[in-house]
Amino acid sequence: MGECILKMEDIDKSFPGVHALDHVHFDVNKGEVHALMGENGAGKSTLMKVLTGIYTKDSGSINFEGREVEFHNTREAQDAGIVIVHQELNMVGDLTVAQNIFIGREFMKGFKIDDKKMIEESNRLFAELKIEIDPKAKMKDLTVGKQQMCEIAKAISHDAKLIIFDEPSAALTEKEIEDLFVIIRDLRAKNLGIVYISHRMDEIKVITDRVTVMRDGGYVGTLITKDCTKEDIINMMVGRVIYEEPKTKSQVAPDAPVVLKVEHLNAGRMVKDVSFELRKGEILGFSGLMGAGRTETARALFGADPKTSGDIYVNGEKVTINSPQDAVKYGIGYLSEDRKRYGIVVQKSITENSTLAALENYMSGIFINKSAEKKVTNQYIKELATKTPNADQLVVNLSGGNQQKVVIAKWLVRNCDILIFDEPTRGIDVGAKNEIYKLMNRLAAEGKSIIMISSEMTEILRMSDRIVIMCEGEKTGEIDIAEATQELIMDKATRNIE
Amino acid sequence: MTKKKNKLLSDQRFIVLLVIAALIIIYMIFSPEFRQYSSILSMLDFSYYDVLMAIGVTFPLITAGVDLSIGTGMVCYALLAGSLIRNQHVPVGVAMLVCVLLGCIVGMVNGLLIAVMNLPPFLATLCTCMITRGIGSMSSAVPWPTTQQDGGWFHSIFKLTFGTGRSALKIPIGFILVVALVILMEFVLNHTKFGRYTIAIGSNKEAVILSGINVKFYHVMAYVICGLFAGLAAIAYAAVVPTVQPGTGAGLELDAIGGVFVGGVSATGGYGSVLGTLAGVFVIVLLKTGLPYVGLQANWQQIITGAVLIAAVLIDVIKRRRAAKAQ
Structure with missing residues (x-):
């Protein structure tokens, strides 16, 4: 495992009515897949949005590649090499796949956008990822899974040093998840830092090196994946919050109409x-x-x-x-x-x-x-x-x-x-x-x-x-x-x- | 899927062309007057400013916005520049430049109000519509130099005349000019960053912002381009009306906007073509200038134009509903 690429310390963020992040710590090494876990609303996505400049932190420090950084928008984060593959897909439905992948950094021939080159580059990216998508198709005509693959292709095309996958598997089929894991292992071998946000315990065990757990906007702890069990992680995620007793049998009267x-x-x-x-x-x-x-x-x-x-x-x-x-x-x-x-x-x-x-x-x-x-x-x-x-x-x-x-x-x-x-x-x-x-x-x-x-x-x-x-x-x-x-x-x- | 869709789209443009052809044929059958070359010339004369306004307003409409200030704006620029010619003896060429410049400035004001100050486009441009109308009213009626007068050369941008009297041959080169501008702007829409982001803003503004693009700049630019074409329309307007009357112009933008929608721009933004706009405006122009030839009064023009517009927007809505269902 390589040296530290990202270190976030004491990150705090509040929204009206919600203390979204309460002094959170998080770090990622080069050549590592680091899982970020927690129930819905635990603050995982918020933490990543603070990192990539979509939200501004109230306090705390972010250190990326040895430098103190503060991004003001996703463009700055992208330029520094941090790319996020969003949970909610951020694609322009009326543009084509290639136009979406290269949006904001189109290849130009004078005043004219070089669509041909963008299509070629997209094909090259898809070949690298071993996926088949027509770069000329309109984005809104693709399945959710294919759209996600385009997001990943877009992330990779940015020369990223740190890629954040925000629940990438939520909409993917088993086959697509396997493809995704091949890609992620490939990226890890290239010494990139990878943050993997997911709810699925089985995936975490398969693909990640370390796990950081968050709960209610707070930092709970970090574990080495191969040294812990699913139960360890679940206990950390759920914590001492006393939930309504789970049902073991139906409460409905047998003769209920x-x-x-x-x-x-x-x-x-x-x-x-x-x-x-x-x-x-x-x-x-x-x-x-x-x-x-x-x-x-x-x-x-x-x-x-x-x-x-x-x-x-x-x-x-x-x-x-x-x-x-x-x-x-x-x-x-x-x-x-x-x-x-x-x-x-x-x-x-x-x-x-x-x-x-x-x-x-x-x-x-x-x-x-x-x-x-x-x-x-x-x-x-x-x-x-x-x-x-x-x-x-x-x-x-x-x-x-x-x-x-x-x-x-x-x-x-x-x-x-x-x-x-x-x-x-x-x-x-x-x-x-x-x-x-x-x-x-x-x-x-x-x-x-x-x-x-x-x-x-x-x-x-x-x-x-x-x-x-x-x-x-x-x-x-x-x-x-x-x-x-x-x-x-x-x-x-x-x-x-x- | 994509192929099917392209077919559908070309179908819609095809429908518009059919409507144009049908209108022309009907007019020719029922009105001997309409069959004369001079009628077609005069119809073309009065189409240029509509087409120019429509080319411009296509861009705000694709961003899911609107510009209501182009009609009164156009008249206002023509009046101000016309007064310069009459009172300050400014050369006509400079006056034309002033028109375009004023258009760009008003467009920029619209853009800043909408993209930077976050005013709703309808409201922002309604305000500038009132303001330009007011400023225009301060001036008195101005005739721009006629063809017979010195400096009347600017008429010949739109119509070349060979010979004199009845046998004079008039060639509507304005039409060629307008078509060239349409082709240019179609290229801008589809092959430049500005055009691409205009479409993207109308389709999913949030995603464009998250892509790290200077959305405000391109959003403002859509209105500047719209203003620029309103300025060009002012020149075309001054060239065809005998005198530019203060306090007029309100409502002219609606013909242009209506034409854009007939031409297939999506009513909710994100899709459109300038070629479609050209065809759409000609439907409106044919209804506006052609119906009197077959004996229908002004009120009928309005009613039929409205009905055609409903049909065009319905096509868009039905198309979208089908696409949503197919998903």
């Missing part, structure tokens, strides 16, 4: 012949890889996207749902994975958000009955233990967990009995996560029925009574919680992939 039945649902290319049942008081987990079609299923069911075919029954009665308005009429509420875009109106108060979906119940003639509105909002603030000085607080000033509670309140005010939680704890810190879990369990015990889409295996295993697994738009399995294991779910979640 079916409240929602979906039969042969088809919508676009991401939802293929999906059927399932949801029973009263049940939490039905939806598991699968990124792009498995879970969110698309939920959106089609909720009427947010058009359906091609399929029947929906609510409380045994066949219903037609062509719009969210219809869905809400039948008591279905949808909590989007992207709260800020679809869940709440951030610049408005808790009161205005809470009654948004049920305003007609709070009218006096043509005027909004402010006192009735205030009363019901305060009731739910109390019931859901939302932390806020008062009901007039703007939602933008609340933390992620409390924002989520406002969204839950919105649907409860609307008397929704079927709630679809799409990634209920995304972007929420660990303490608040547990509160959301408790709340979901309480809602289920009170007779609400919940569909929970989640990419976190621990969340799926902790919360679900039953688990539906999807892969590439198809339902590939349904398991009772009593029989569910991580391996079984992963096996079904990758069933359709080569």
Whole structure:
């Protein structure tokens, strides 16, 4: 193992409402693959964004190749030799593959961009990586996996000294992951420093040399991979945070009625012949890889996207749902994975958000009955233990967990009995996560029925009574919680992939 | 997949060409007047400023922005430069340069407001639209030198005249000039950094910023280019109207913007072509100047133009929905 290429010390960073990084340490050697691990929201991506100049650190020092550095944008980081392969792909869909790879540093012939040379160079890069992609294809026409490969090609073409892979395998097939590992080993042999961020324990054991674990924005420790077990890492990741007791068996009464039945649902290319049942008081987990079609299923069911075919029954009665308005009429509420875009109106108060979906119940003639509105909002603030000085607080000033509670309140005010939680704890810190879990369990015990889409295996295993697994738009399995294991779910979640 | 798409795109441009051909044929059948060479000449005369404005505004529209100030701006530049000719006896060539320069300045103001101060494009250019209209109104009506007068040479940029009287042969070289500019800007859009980043900003601005590109500069430039063409349009406008009237120009930008959308620029940015713009504007021009030949009044022109625009934007929306479904 070579000399130290990157040393980050005492890095601190706060956002409104969240202490994202709490005096974190991290270092990488040349010729090393260093894993950065932690649950969602542990601060891994934030740390890397501080490193590459996307965020500015509040305090601490970054030493790269023996020099103190502070990058102000990704360009400066790139020029110094640090490249990040992003988790959310940052590609311009309307440009071609070659144009994307060389964006910002196009080959020129006078005033004219030398597209021919860029295509040749792209082909050379792809040959080096042993992958087949047409450099002339529009980026938006590629699969997510192929787009990721283009990001990697782009990173390599930068003459990078340190490459950060931010959950590269989340959207890749087994075959593509193998290809990726070949590439990473190759880069390691060339004495590059590599940071590998992933949730997948098996990959960490296979590909990395050292592991650094983060939890709740703090640094937990660094281990040498071959000297530690999976359990060591998991213990460090989870720590002493006491979670809601994991379910070992379904909490649903055996005679609980079916409240929602979906039969042969088809919508676009991401939802293929999906059927399932949801029973009263049940939490039905939806598991699968990124792009498995879970969110698309939920959106089609909720009427947010058009359906091609399929029947929906609510409380045994066949219903037609062509719009969210219809869905809400039948008591279905949808909590989007992207709260800020679809869940709440951030610049408005808790009161205005809470009654948004049920305003007609709070009218006096043509005027909004402010006192009735205030009363019901305060009731739910109390019931859901939302932390806020008062009901007039703007939602933008609340933390992620409390924002989520406002969204839950919105649907409860609307008397929704079927709630679809799409990634209920995304972007929420660990303490608040547990509160959301408790709340979901309480809602289920009170007779609400919940569909929970989640990419976190621990969340799926902790919360679900039953688990539906999807892969590439198809339902590939349904398991009772009593029989569910991580391996079984992963096996079904990758069933359709080569 | 890609091949299929190219086919679809060429289809849309093909549709626009068909519409143009259909309009011309209909006019020729129903109006003997329209069949005369002089009608076509006059139609072309009144198309140049629309085309020039449209070439320019194609760029902001591809960035998913808009420029509403080009119509009033064009008239304002023509008035100011015209006053210079009349009051200061400035040579016509200098006045033309002034038009272009003023266009660039207003374009830069738009760009800075939008790309640096983060004002919504609609709002920023609505303000400059009002301001240029106000400044234009301060001047009095100015006729630029006519062909008969000294210095009227600038008319011949757009139309060469051989001989005199009825038998004079007039060649619309303005059309060739405009087509050359279209080809030039099509090249700029597809083969230069400026063009490529213009498309990229409209497609995914965040990704362009993360690629370390000076996005603000290129974003401002899209509006400067738009202003520059509004300045060129001012020259073409002054060359065809008898007098440039103060306080006019509002609404002219809408013909140009409408033409761009008919030509296939995506209503949400990220895709477009200048060649398409040329074709699209000619549909608008044919409706505007041609309908009176077949006896339809001004209000009908507006209604039909609006309907055509809806059809064009619907094609874009349906195309996108299909693409999204295919994914």
